[in-house]
Amino acid sequence: MKGIEVKNISRSFKDTRALHQINLTFEEGKIYGLLGRNGAGKSTLLNIISNRKYPDEGYVTVDGVPSVENDDALRKIFLINEKNLYPESMKVKDAFKISKDFYPSFDEAYALKLSEMFELNIKKKIKSLSTGYQSIFRNILALSVNVPYVFFDEPVLGLDAYHRDLFYKILIEKYSEEPFTAVISTHLIEEVANVIEEVIIIKKGEILKNESRDNLLANSYTVSGTISQVDSYLSSLPKYTEVLGADVIGGLKSAYILGKSDKHLPEGLEKSPMDLQKLFIHLTSI
Amino acid sequence: MKGIEVKNISRSFKDTRALHQINLTFEEGKIYGLLGRNGAGKSTLLNIISNRKYPDEGYVTVDGVPSVENDDALRKIFLINEKNLYPESMKVKDAFKISKDFYPSFDEAYALKLSEMFELNIKKKIKSLSTGYQSIFRNILALSVNVPYVFFDEPVLGLDAYHRDLFYKILIEKYSEEPFTAVISTHLIEEVANVIEEVIIIKKGEILKNESRDNLLANSYTVSGTISQVDSYLSSLPKYTEVLGADVIGGLKSAYILGKSDKHLPEGLEKSPMDLQKLFIHLTSI
Numbered sequence: 001m002k003g004i005e006v007k008n009i010s011r012s013f014k015d016t017r018a019l020h021q022i023n024l025t026f027e028e029g030k031i032y033g034l035l036g037r038n039g040a041g042k043s044t045l046l047n048i049i050s051n052r053k054y055p056d057e058g059y060v061t062v063d064g065v066p067s068v069e070n071d072d073a074l075r076k077i078f079l080i081n082e083k084n085l086y087p088e089s090m091k092v093k094d095a096f097k098i099s100k101d102f103y104p105s106f107d108e109a110y111a112l113k114l115s116e117m118f119e120l121n122i123k124k125k126i127k128s129l130s131t132g133y134q135s136i137f138r139n140i141l142a143l144s145v146n147v148p149y150v151f152f153d154e155p156v157l158g159l160d161a162y163h164r165d166l167f168y169k170i171l172i173e174k175y176s177e178e179p180f181t182a183v184i185s186t187h188l189i190e191e192v193a194n195v196i197e198e199v200i201i202i203k204k205g206e207i208l209k210n211e212s213r214d215n216l217l218a219n220s221y222t223v224s225g226t227i228s229q230v231d232s233y234l235s236s237l238p239k240y241t242e243v244l245g246a247d248v249i250g251g252l253k254s255a256y257i258l259g260k261s262d263k264h265l266p267e268g269l270e271k272s273p274m275d276l277q278k279l280f281i282h283l284t285s286i
Numbered sequence: 287m288k289g290i291e292v293k294n295i296s297r298s299f300k301d302t303r304a305l306h307q308i309n310l311t312f313e314e315g316k317i318y319g320l321l322g323r324n325g326a327g328k329s330t331l332l333n334i335i336s337n338r339k340y341p342d343e344g345y346v347t348v349d350g351v352p353s354v355e356n357d358d359a360l361r362k363i364f365l366i367n368e369k370n371l372y373p374e375s376m377k378v379k380d381a382f383k384i385s386k387d388f389y390p391s392f393d394e395a396y397a398l399k400l401s402e403m404f405e406l407n408i409k410k411k412i413k414s415l416s417t418g419y420q421s422i423f424r425n426i427l428a429l430s431v432n433v434p435y436v437f438f439d440e441p442v443l444g445l446d447a448y449h450r451d452l453f454y455k456i457l458i459e460k461y462s463e464e465p466f467t468a469v470i471s472t473h474l475i476e477e478v479a480n481v482i483e484e485v486i487i488i489k490k491g492e493i494l495k496n497e498s499r500d501n502l503l504a505n506s507y508t509v510s511g512t513i514s515q516v517d518s519y520l521s522s523l524p525k526y527t528e529v530l531g532a533d534v535i536g537g538l539k540s541a542y543i544l545g546k547s548d549k550h551l552p553e554g555l556e557k558s559p560m561d562l563q564k565l566f567i568h569l570t571s572i
Contacts, residue, residue, distance in 0.1 A: 037449075038446045130324065161473055161475050161567050187446045187447055187450075
């Protein structure tokens, strides 16, 4: 059985419940977005999956095998996050060299090619890199390591728009050539909406949504019109329809609705698709 | 004469030319986007305007008066950036209190109200705040200070989507009630596109664009179609039209063009508006 399974994971820190009974599957060869507010538990989950933190309860399997104290299983996983695992006084090019020792499939030539594309100076010490270039350095490691499961925690923090665009393009290109499982945890949701296939939303340590992006977006929409028109439309909706919120500008109102929309809206109302970031904001606002 | 004028500012660091002959005007009561790649010179410019760094050449005037060693002029300016000017062991609530000493117009009650909205714990020490909450703390200072010229350097770094949305909403609300000059330097261009009126793009220490957002977007467009159709359209364009770049997916091509579009495109081609972030990426890629 291929894939990573997260089985009933819970974890608390002092009096804070970070994760509560999390069950998830990361299938082979898919790109996931792991979305959540600051403090929702995303980083704790990624640290547990990669064995850098331990759960209070539950366990993780990699290709069917429990991962705890299992080097073969853990070597199939690569996590990049703000915690840098390389000695800080090491130079970038030396970090590439030693990566081959830990990960025999690490492609040093590819790492050097990406460094050129991002104009990363490989002679610099890791600790002397700016926030943006720290992210670029870690992304290059993750893109060159060639393991089946790669987890990106905030890969574009500090990157300018051109470098973010380049990162997404290279990720998609690499994935198209040889699919792997990529899990991207990010606050820049609208930018990854076209990159990810599956969406996992964590809220206060629990899974709120776990479905394909297309499904999630197909089951939500925006309705706009005059305040009275929109209000009368909202009151006509079946009881099980959830209204996530609304914005009012002047005399106009836009309401964000979870559920399938009618084929025919009342005259004067306009329907538009929901974007993933708007949906996220409304789902996680309370 | 109201407004800030940047007069022929140049500045080098060692062998790097950070800024070269910059001339700019920030008018009263407008919202500006200051956009540029990492290392383009944005932060140096903001530090010079707020007198935290000195130019090699040129000067800055505030409401017509040179700002160097002029406390009255400098008190009209507030800059927030990653450099925190408060003692790090100070608590948030005490930072609000002493802000009134420097800026008599600082609205402490409003700062406390915003802290509640962002769930910022005012009893915490500044240094113990996460990256996201450091940004929130600085934004609250900037929104409460009530001076005519407020400069935001990366105000949403580390903020989740909900908090970014809240920040933009509060900024617009405050601006609508009493307009002030806000200059926002950010890498999240598409998100501020609807907030800013004026766009300044800096590239390698020089001003590349300085015009209204509407003008900039009205003079650019995207054309999509089959590769051969798009190529033949591009070759038919007048010589002074600039083609910024293109994306190819399968047999289809989208080209990004600077210039006014024809009213009637050849059959089979589709025109769509350019978004500001795409435009930025293509203008600053080389």
